[in-house]
Amino acid sequence: MLRLTGTLGQRQVAALALFMSRVAGWLYVACAVMIVFDVVARNIFNFSTQATVELSGYALGCGIAWGLAGAFVARMHVRVDMLLEKLPRFPRAWLHLMALTLLMGFLIMITYGAFALAYDSWELDAHDMSALRIPLWLPQAIxxxxxxxxxxxxxxxxxxxxxxxxxxxxxxxxxxxxxxxxAEEAAEAIEASHSVQNPSTKDPAC
Structure with missing residues (x-):
């Protein structure tokens, strides 16, 4: 796990990120359940919720956003680092700094755009076109x-x-x-399987 454990604030952010990634996983499960239910209902009972497309879209979008921090903290993002690992340790460290700086700038723009869009939707009282008429600012803010x-x-x-x-x-x-x-990925997989077999076992602090 990424070492965001130096201070209380860092530990809290790491715990929040991992919690949000679990919520994201359950959102995908809920999305699959909604789609299966709608398909079965349409073909057997000639019934449709008339909101599955919108709700599954919200679940996918919010699930991606909520899973990003947890994947970063757990070092699970896909990285093409074949060349990076062959560099000497000094330039490698500075490339890590450059990558984080560029990513920070990109995320600042995305964060501002997301909340600006949510504010505009709230100000305009915009709703989606589904039968539920969900206010658009809600999934956008999430x-x-x-x-x-x-x-x-x-x-x-x-x-x-x-x-x-x-x-x-x-x-x-x-x-x-x-x-x-x-080796680390294999060890985590073994630990996860043991946790499933013994639910009372808690994850060790990282």
Missing amino acids: FGLGIFVFLVAILLALSDVIGHLSRGDIDAVNLQMRQKSA
Whole structure:
């Protein structure tokens, strides 16, 4: 897991990010259930909820946004780092800094755009076209919240990296930002299977 555990605030953000990723997973389950129900209802009972398309779209969009921070904290994002791992440790650390800085700038724009869109929808009292007439600002704000938490996680990681670089601790940067090894992924899979078999077992603090 990414080492966002230095302070109480970092631990809280990491815990929130992982909680949101679990919520995102359940949103996908709910999305699948809604689609299956609607297909069965249409073909057997000639009945439709007339809202499945909109609700599944909201679930997919919000699920993606809410899963980003958790995937970052757990180091689960797909990264093409074949060239990066072959570089010497010094340029590798500074490339990690550059990547986090660029990602921070991009997320600031996305966060601003998401909340600006939600505010415009609230001000215009905009609703979707489904039978439920859901206010558009609600899913838009939920989406924006997921992006915002991802941004906070990036800022915390960026502050850690800058702190390590200011102290000349290059290896700490590379250790914190490196991709998971195959051995680590296998160990996590084994641990997860044990947790399913023994629900009372709690995850160790990272």
